[in-house]
Amino acid sequence: MQHQNILFTNNVSDAISSILASKEFNRLFVITDSNTRHHVLPLLAHNPYIADAVNVNFEPGDIHKNLNSLASVWTQIGEAGGTRHSLVINLGGGVVTDLGGFAASTFKRGIPFINIPTTLLSAVDAAIGGKTGINFRGLKNEIGVFNEASDVIISTAFLGTLPLEEVKSGFAEMLKHGLLKGSDSCEALLNYRFDSGDHDHLLTLLKESVEIKADVVRQDPHEHGIRRALNLGHTAAHAFESFAMQQNAPIAHGYAVAWGLVIDAVLSHFVCSFDSKWIYRIADFVLKNYGAFRFTCDDYDALIRLMRHDKKSRQGEINCTLLGAPGDIRIDCEIAPEVMKEAFDLYRDLMHI
Ligand code: GLY
Numbered sequence: 473m474q475h476q477n478i479l480f481t482n483n484v485s486d487a488i489s490s491i492l493a494s495k496e497f498n499r500l501f502v503i504t505d506s507n508t509r510h511h512v513l514p515l516l517a518h519n520p521y522i523a524d525a526v527n528v529n530f531e532p533g534d535i536h537k538n539l540n541s542l543a544s545v546w547t548q549i550g551e552a553g554g555t556r557h558s559l560v561i562n563l564g565g566g567v568v569t570d571l572g573g574f575a576a577s578t579f580k581r582g583i584p585f586i587n588i589p590t591t592l593l594s595a596v597d598a599a600i601g602g603k604t605g606i607n608f609r610g611l612k613n614e615i616g617v618f619n620e621a622s623d624v625i626i627s628t629a630f631l632g633t634l635p636l637e638e639v640k641s642g643f644a645e646m647l648k649h650g651l652l653k654g655s656d657s658c659e660a661l662l663n664y665r666f667d668s669g670d671h672d673h674l675l676t677l678l679k680e681s682v683e684i685k686a687d688v689v690r691q692d693p694h695e696h697g698i699r700r701a702l703n704l705g706h707t708a709a710h711a712f713e714s715f716a717m718q719q720n721a722p723i724a725h726g727y728a729v730a731w732g733l734v735i736d737a738v739l740s741h742f743v744c745s746f747d748s749k750w751i752y753r754i755a756d757f758v759l760k761n762y763g764a765f766r767f768t769c770d771d772y773d774a775l776i777r778l779m780r781h782d783k784k785s786r787q788g789e790i791n792c793t794l795l796g797a798p799g800d801i802r803i804d805c806e807i808a809p810e811v812m813k814e815a816f817d818l819y820r821d822l823m824h825i
Pocket of ligand 1: 597601603699702703
């Protein structure tokens with residue numbers, strides 16, 4: 473896989489111009505969803521490349537990350553004269569970078585694309601590392617390819633337009649990266665205050681976080697081993713998300729990751745001697761900023777059933793990424809259901825539920 477160029481700047485228009493000046497293409501397509509078309513595209517409209525580009529749009533939200541939207545994007549590119557020598561910019565959150573990246577990767581067997589993530593969650597996760605695709609037959613990310621954007625422009629300039637909940641969602645993935653990196657990164661993140669509104673400081677933290685992910689992806693682009701480190705917090709997170717969905721009370725992915733990190737901190741303590749001081753630091757931060765995901769002991773079996781059906785599970789076992797300490801990563805830890813139940817008990821104590 474070719475090396476991905478990741479640029480950190482709060483002057484996105486200049487970054488677009490400098491990247492595009494060195495590329496040859498016959499037509500530029502900017503893929504948006506209706507949110508970024510209305511709220512973000514106009515902020516870049518003065519850029520001469522963007523002013524000349526064809527806007528390709530689809531409906532926002534994960535429910536539209538599907539075959540119909542994909543077909544519509546292919547059609548819009550084809551009808552506007554897209555060829556193999558065209559170039560795509562994906563301007564949006566994870567749904568846009570996933571679907572737009574897949575559309576570009578498959579149109580005429582693949583045209584190059586650039587990601588400009590507009591949410592913290594997509595900047596820190598979806599836009600980096602080449603996972604593209606769509607949901608299919610009710611299964612998330614069922615169809616897709618690994619193919620990296622040639623360039624990613626990362627900025628906090630658009631975050632001001634986002635609800636705080638969105639920023640917190642992305643921050644949970646940053647906390648995950650901090651835990652994978654080491655104590656200093658964790659400290660810096662756990663000391664962050666959302667009410668500071670300090671976007672320059674956030675950009676510094678974001679840069680470090682993206683570099684942590686990019687480094688893991690470089691070592692294992694196709695997720696045969698160490699990339700599974702990025703699943704930290706995600707076994708519980710996916711179970712919480714599915715459980716909440718079944719109760720018709722869906723939760724944001726990043727919030728589920730925050731709660732999942734508390735579960736994995738507890739499991740790491742039980743299984744890998746992870747220092748309990750970190751459990752309390754993480755749980756305090758999560759409770760203060762994300763509140764608690766509430767469930768009772770009557771829900772344990774249902775949650776465990778969901779974990780056994782997680783993508784990471786090979787034969788119905790519960791598979792988690794854990795830590796011996798911040799930065800000491802243990803992938804593919806198999807957790808017995810009784811141990812998971814003990815972790816649920818401690819989680820509920822820590823979350824005061
Ligand atoms: N979101 C985890 C990964 O990109 O591997």
